[in-house]
Amino acid sequence: MTIAEQAQSVYADVKRIRTHPLVPPEILIYGYLYDVKTGKLIEIPEATQVGQAS
Numbered sequence: 001m002t003i004a005e006q007a008q009s010v011y012a013d014v015k016r017i018r019t020h021p022l023v024p025p026e027i028l029i030y031g032y033l034y035d036v037k038t039g040k041l042i043e044i045p046e047a048t049q050v051g052q053a054s
Helices: 006-018 045-050
Strands: 032-034 041-043
Touching: 006 032, 006 045
Parallel strands: none
Antiparallel strands: 032 041
16 A cells, blocks of 8 residues: 555654654754655655644
């Protein structure tokens, strides 16, 4: 099974982690995808933006 909208999925995961009551607000959360062909990480800017510390 694959995820059709991978970037949107990463965004949703980061947002869920950011809003969890057990995650301190000063911790930064980043959003990346791993490209299995190249071995590189691809940043999802929207996910990193929503994961910023408050």
